[in-house]
Amino acid sequence: MKNRIYSRLLKDHMASHILNLFAFLIVLFFFLILVMLITKSVPVIRKNSIAELIFSSKWDTDAKQFGFFPAIIGTLEVTLLSMLFAIPVSMLTAIYISEYASSSIKTSISAFIDVLSGIPSVVFGLCALLYLVPAVSMVMKKIFSIQTTGMCVITASLTLSVMTLPVIISLIVESLQLVPKELREVSLSLGATKWQSVKKILFRAAGPGIISAILLGFGRAFGETMAVAMIIGSKNKIPVSVFSAGETLPSLIVNSFGEMMSVPLQQSALIFVALILFIIVMVTNSVAKMINIRLSQKWRY
Amino acid sequence: MKYLEEKLVKFLMVFSVLLTLTPLILIIGITVVKGGGALINNPEILIKVPGPKYLLGGEGGFFHAIMGSFYMVLPATIIASLFAVATAIFLQLDYSSRIYAGYIRIILDILWGTPSIIYGVFILVILIFLQQRGCLLAGIFSLTLLEFPIITRYADEAISCVPKEIRENTYSMGATRWETSVIKIRYALPGIIAGILIGLGRGLGDAAAVIFTTGTGNSLPGGLLQSATALPVIIYQQANSFYVSVRDQAYAASFLLIVLFFIINVISRHFYAKFSKYVKG
Amino acid sequence: MINPAEIKIRNLSIEYKKAKKGFVKAIENINLDIPRNKITMIIGPSGCGKSTLLKSINRLHDINEEVSVQGSLEINGEDIYYSGRPVPELRRRVGLIHQKPVPLPLSIFKNIAYGLKIHNNIHKDEVERRVIEALKKVHLWDEVKDRLDSPAIALSLGQQQRLSIARAIAIKPEVLLCDEITSALDPISSGKIEQLLVTLSEDYTIVWVSHILRQVRRMADYVVFLYMGRMVECGEKEQFFEDPQDSLTQNYIRGLFT
């Protein structure tokens, strides 16, 4: 009896130590990534200054010049365009599913969208490559009589928005469902139309949830690598229009991996890209957290 | 006026729903038709490894990638789940203070939002440092890193949702922190398993984390330190091929992935129902 | 007092710290002796700190960072907050049945076996015997004997309440703290529980929170009246009801409370 309690306590203490170790490992791992990416980018930062790396578009592997400006612009362009399309569509769809649809439609569409949010990005890339790319190319030729391959910024953006839709929608639906029923009923009983009550009440009540859903979709689009690499056309030039080929930071890593890995400096250049990505993730995360805290304080119904 | 607005908005909504569903249905349709077709024409690609001129349209299939995916995703998911559940338990107030848990959650959120390519690059840097070539083991680690924050998030959410009365009850009966945690895990099991399966799905579908870390892998993975490849990687590599038969194999592989996803989804629902009967009335 | 005090509470104060808003004093400077092998019933209006007091006897406030407990609390002459004895061991000796029944996410059988198994190295058959014994004591056995392996959550609220009583008595504590355990029960089951507690009081010291004055008149040996975190009055039942000293008590037991 006595011994049992002590052996239980011992087990508990051991569990506590092991869990502490795990937590320590996470912190360690995080800083390890950061430190490794930084140390490995040092060679290229020594050669070209950070400003040069970020703001120059010169790309000459022989002269050891690496300007990531085109890829940065490309990333921004692709991500923002895809969000431009995905945000309104996903919000409207989510509101429809959560507020308007009958419950059987609701469950079936949500289940379908749930399944879809797991489909691998390469599958999206593959289908886009086969159908969207020729379609864009044809439209360009027919309407604007411009000759392109169809591998361009707009193709990538469209694919990304389709890809992020299920993710954003299911999160928005979730946060809308968390809004208490009474709130809706009160508003409807005051003679507001459904849309008015959505606009005035639900958006506020579910605001933080909606915003974090959108930010999540943004993160997905921004970090997506393979699908973009397959269809963006991989040109390391500032895309002059949405119909020109370009490059995003992640696709740049994948696409120039083979040719560049052999030379240490070029290797270092690509790792620097990964470092930029990681820093952007950290910054957006903190901003998102701040917005969320602000909003949930302000928008308490 | 407000009724006009209501009508207009409703129209826009239905339109959005169609805009959402059409491409998604198309994608599934295309994959099923093209990939399924390729499989029916030539079912042995599922069980054959690449022949000598495979990428030039020659003999062979992608069995090596199926096995590669399998050998990488399963161990990665198991390791990541263990870490994830342990972390989620640690984040509870039984083991850590609110502030400390808050800091770790910030780190986890960042890891969660980190594009998988960064994990790939990270493992690659380690490989370069160790002067190792890409191998199965490195692929397992990349996927573990990728899946860990995902599963942790779901596990943390599920365990945090365990009513505090459960904890009060077990403690008041004289349970230790560990014994209480075990009960909490039991309670959160439906959510944890859903999270594990989502993590598994992400690992299965991700190419960016493993594309640099597993080597060339054009044959069956021979051992932990041998090169390997995964289904999404060959889809990426073969999608642009000149040879129709090679492209078709990419479709067949996509089809296989989608089928696997549906299976995972079904399993997930099954487990959810099975374990939630102890939780909900 | 006829019996030596089993539980001696001296200068007990309990505070809940609230984020930013200071703290709530839930119990203020209580001194109380609870006799052995008797039923002591605690009454008082909602929110007066009854549950808080019970939890402190089980040291359950330890699991909550935001609660601070001051004062001394002796059981059998041993200060439970300052003896070196492991807390799980203390809690085993002081069973607490919560106000709201919460089945563990396990089967009916395992819910009761849980406490037995964590505290004792006993054989399966013995576990089974004691589970059945506990279920019979709370008059739940007949209702659940065919579905011991089904989830406990599927039981009705009253059944869950009896299950949690069975869970507490299965580990054979020395003190039994009952927080409004009959509030979810119909008169018949609640009568059975009352009988059970009377039998149990031969071996256990029972502290029982109840809102039902008639039940208190029926069941109590001693009565304690709490009001806004303070103890207003305590005493043997007859004296407490026949001749209450404090005007607050008089109003409360006459139902004149505002």
Ligand SMILES: Nc1ncnc2c1ncn2[C@@H]1O[C@H](COP(=O)(O)OP(=O)(O)OP(=O)(O)O)[C@@H](O)[C@H]1O
């Ligand atoms: N976790 C908590 N955090 C903050 N304050 C609390 C907490 N639990 C209880 N309190 C406060 O402590 C006081 C006493 O609560 P307690 O639950 O002990 O009341 P009670 O007498 O059991 O009431 P009831 O008869 O309704 O169960 C109340 O004012 C309550 O608001």
Ligand SMILES: [Mg+2]
């Ligand atoms: Mg209470």
